[in-house]
Amino acid sequence: MKVAIPVCGNRVSTVFDAADELLMVETGPGVAPEQSRARWKEDTVIARTVHIRESGVQVLICGALSGSVARMLNAAGVRVIPFIRGTVDEVLEAFCNGTLSGRHFFLPGCTPCEGQGRRRRLRGGCK
Amino acid sequence: MLIKQRDIILDSIADGVFTVDHQWRITSFNRAAEKITGVAREEAIGQQCRDVLKAEICEKSCCLQKTMTTGEPIVNKTVYIVNTLGQRLPISISTAMLRDETGAVIGAVETFRDMSIEETLRKTIEEAYSFEDIISKNKRMHRLFGILPDVADSASTVLIEGDSGTGKELFARAIHNLSPRKNKPFIAVNCGALPDTLLESELFGYKAGAFTDAKKDKPGRFKQADRGTLFLDEIGDVSAAMQVRLLRVLQEKTYEPLGSVESTKADVRIIAATNRTLADLVKEGKFREDLYYRINVIRLSLPPLRERMEDIPLLVAHFIGRLNAIQQKNILGVTDEALACLMSHDYPGNIRELENILERAFILCKSGMIEPHHLPESLYIHKPADSKQPLETLSIKDMEAIFLTNALRRNDWNRMKTARQLGMHKSTLFRKIKALNIHIPHEK
Numbered sequence: 179m180k181v182a183i184p185v186c187g188n189r190v191s192t193v194f195d196a197a198d199e200l201l202m203v204e205t206g207p208g209v210a211p212e213q214s215r216a217r218w219k220e221d222t223v224i225a226r227t228v229h230i231r232e233s234g235v236q237v238l239i240c241g242a243l244s245g246s247v248a249r250m251l252n253a254a255g256v257r258v259i260p261f262i263r264g265t266v267d268e269v270l271e272a273f274c275n276g277t278l279s280g281r282h283f284f285l286p287g288c289t290p291c292e293g294q295g296r297r298r299r300l301r302g303g304c305k
Numbered sequence: 306m307l308i309k310q311r312d313i314i315l316d317s318i319a320d321g322v323f324t325v326d327h328q329w330r331i332t333s334f335n336r337a338a339e340k341i342t343g344v345a346r347e348e349a350i351g352q353q354c355r356d357v358l359k360a361e362i363c364e365k366s367c368c369l370q371k372t373m374t375t376g377e378p379i380v381n382k383t384v385y386i387v388n389t390l391g392q393r394l395p396i397s398i399s400t401a402m403l404r405d406e407t408g409a410v411i412g413a414v415e416t417f418r419d420m421s422i423e424e425t426l427r428k429t430i431e432e433a434y435s436f437e438d439i440i441s442k443n444k445r446m447h448r449l450f451g452i453l454p455d456v457a458d459s460a461s462t463v464l465i466e467g468d469s470g471t472g473k474e475l476f477a478r479a480i481h482n483l484s485p486r487k488n489k490p491f492i493a494v495n496c497g498a499l500p501d502t503l504l505e506s507e508l509f510g511y512k513a514g515a516f517t518d519a520k521k522d523k524p525g526r527f528k529q530a531d532r533g534t535l536f537l538d539e540i541g542d543v544s545a546a547m548q549v550r551l552l553r554v555l556q557e558k559t560y561e562p563l564g565s566v567e568s569t570k571a572d573v574r575i576i577a578a579t580n581r582t583l584a585d586l587v588k589e590g591k592f593r594e595d596l597y598y599r600i601n602v603i604r605l606s607l608p609p610l611r612e613r614m615e616d617i618p619l620l621v622a623h624f625i626g627r628l629n630a631i632q633q634k635n636i637l638g639v640t641d642e643a644l645a646c647l648m649s650h651d652y653p654g655n656i657r658e659l660e661n662i663l664e665r666a667f668i669l670c671k672s673g674m675i676e677p678h679h680l681p682e683s684l685y686i687h688k689p690a691d692s693k694q695p696l697e698t699l700s701i702k703d704m705e706a707i708f709l710t711n712a713l714r715r716n717d718w719n720r721m722k723t724a725r726q727l728g729m730h731k732s733t734l735f736r737k738i739k740a741l742n743i744h745i746p747h748e749k
Contacts (some may be wrong), residue, residue, distance in 0.1 A: 245391035253451030287344030
C-alpha cells in the first residue's frame with residue numbers, strides 16, 4: 179500500500195496546499211515501511227492532486243484540506259484522511275496500528291466524526 | 306481590566322480576534338473567531354495558532370511571526386484558511402504586538418475578517434468560478450471531478466454535453482481556471498444566438514474596408530481569447546458553412562479575419578458545449594462528422610438535475626448563501642416541507658430553474674426560513690401522490706413517503722434505478738418502502 183503525507187520538516191503539514199515536501203511510504207502487512215521524500219515541485223492544488231494520483235497513492239494522510247480537493251481525490255480512488263497533525267513517525271505508526279482515530283491526532287475542532295474525516299475511513303491501517 | 310470584561314468586549318466584536326504568547330500558543334479566542342474557524346474557544350486555547358487558523362501562510366510566512374520579529378503591524382492581508390467543515394474561506398488579517406502595562410512584549414494579537422461575502426460577489430461579477438463552485442455528491446459528477454485535473458492540464462478540445470441549465474459554462478470556466486491558461490482570457494460565445502454572418506465577424510473579426518461601415522479593424526473572439534480559452538456554447542446550432550470554417554481553425558490552427566488576405570495564428574483552447582447530442586446530429590446529417598471528431602476529443606456529459614436529486618439540499622444551501630450575499634438578506638434556509646416540495650419537482654430547466662425558484666422565494670420571504678408558500682404555485686399546490694392532505698399538516702414521515710413515491714414513479718417503479726438515483730443502498734430503499742408502506746403497482 180502506498181501512503182502519501184504532505185510534510186513540513188518532520189511533521190504533517192498543517193495545510194495541504196502549504197506543504198514543502200511529499201513523503202511517500204510503501205507499507206504492507208509485516209513489511210517494514212519504506213520511505214522516500216521528494217520536494218513538491220507542483221505549486222497548484224490541482225497539479226498536486228494529479229501528482230498524487232499518478233504516483234499510485236492509495237491513502238493520503240494530510241492536514242487541513244478543502245472538501246472540493248478531497249472529493250476529487252476520492253473520485254480518483256484515493257482514500258483521504260484529512261485534518262491530521264503530529265510528527266510523521268507517530269502518525270505513520272498510528273496509521274499502521276489502526277489507532278489514527280485518536281483525538282490528539284486531529285487538528286483542534288476536527289474530530290473523526292466531523293467534517294470530512296469519518297470514522298469508517300480511519301479503520302484499517304497496514305494490518 | 307478584568308478578564309471577564311475583556312472577554313465580553315472581544316465577544317461583541319464582529320471580527321475574529323485571538324492572542325498568542327511567545328510560543329505561539331493561543332491565550333484568548335473570541336466568539337467571531339469560533340464562528341469563522343469552526344473551532345470552539347475551549348479547544349483553541351493553549352493550541353498552536355497554526356493548528357487552529359489553518360491558513361496557507363502559517364507554515365512559511367506567518368504574519369504574527371513577522372510582526373513579532375520586526376515590531377511592525379500587518380494590516381488587511383488577504384489569505385485563505387480551511388475551516389473545520391473543509392470550506393476554503395478568504396479572510397483579511399491584521400496583526401500587532403501585545404504589550405503589558407510596563408510596555409514589555411507579552412505576545413501578539415491577530416484580528417481577521419471573513420471575506421466570503423465579498424468573494425461571492427466578486428465571483429458573481431467576474432464569473433471567476435473554479436471547480437470548488439461545482440457542488441455535488443452525485444457519483445457521476447464525482448467521476449467527472451476525478452478526470453477534471455487531467456482535462457484541465459491538457460490542451461485538447463473539450464465537448465461538454467448536457468441539458469440546458471446543467472452548468473456547462475460553469476464547468477468550462479472551472480476547466481479554464483484550473484488550466485495553465487488560467488491567467489489568460491476566457492471568452493464565451495453563444496453560437497446559437499447569432500446569425501451566420503454576424504457569428505463569422507464575431508469569431509474571426511474583420512479588417513477595415515471588409516464591408517460598408519467597417520471603418521477600422523475589429524478583433525474577433527479568437528483574437529480576444531489568444532493564449533486563453535474560447536467557449537463555444539450551442540455548437541450544435543451552427544450552420545454548415547460555419548462548421549467548415551470552424552473545422553479549418555481546429556485543423557490548421559489559423560484563421561482569416563473578414564477582408565484579410567493573411568492568415569492569423571490561433572493559440573486558443575476550444576471548449577464546445579451543446580444541449581443536443583452531437584452524435585445524433587451527425588447521424589441526421591446536420592453536423593459534420595469530421596468537425597464532430599475534431600471537437601469530441603474529450604467529452605464530458607453532465608447529468609440533468611432529476612438524476613442527481615441528492616444534490617438539491619446542497620445546491621439550495623449554496624444558492625441561499627449566494628443570494629443572502631447579493632441581496633444582503635439573512636434567510637436561514639428552507640423548511641422541511643419546502644425542501645420536500647423542491648425535491649418532488651422534475652426540474653426540466655435543471656439547476657438554473659432551481660436557482661430561479663429560490664430567487665423568487667427570496668422576494669416573497671422577508672426573513673427566517675423559506676416556506677412552501679414562498680415557492681411557485683406549481684410546486685406548492687402540486688398534490689403529492691395518493692395524498693389528499695394539505696401539505697402543512699404532513700409529518701416528516703409522510704413527506705419522505707411522498708418523496709420516495711415520486712422518485713419511484715419517475716423511475717417507472719424500478720427500485721434499483723430509484724436507489725441509484727437517490728444515492729442510497731438498494732436495501733435501504735427496500736426497508737423504507739416497507740416501513741412507509743409504499744405501494745408498488747403490480748410489484749414491478
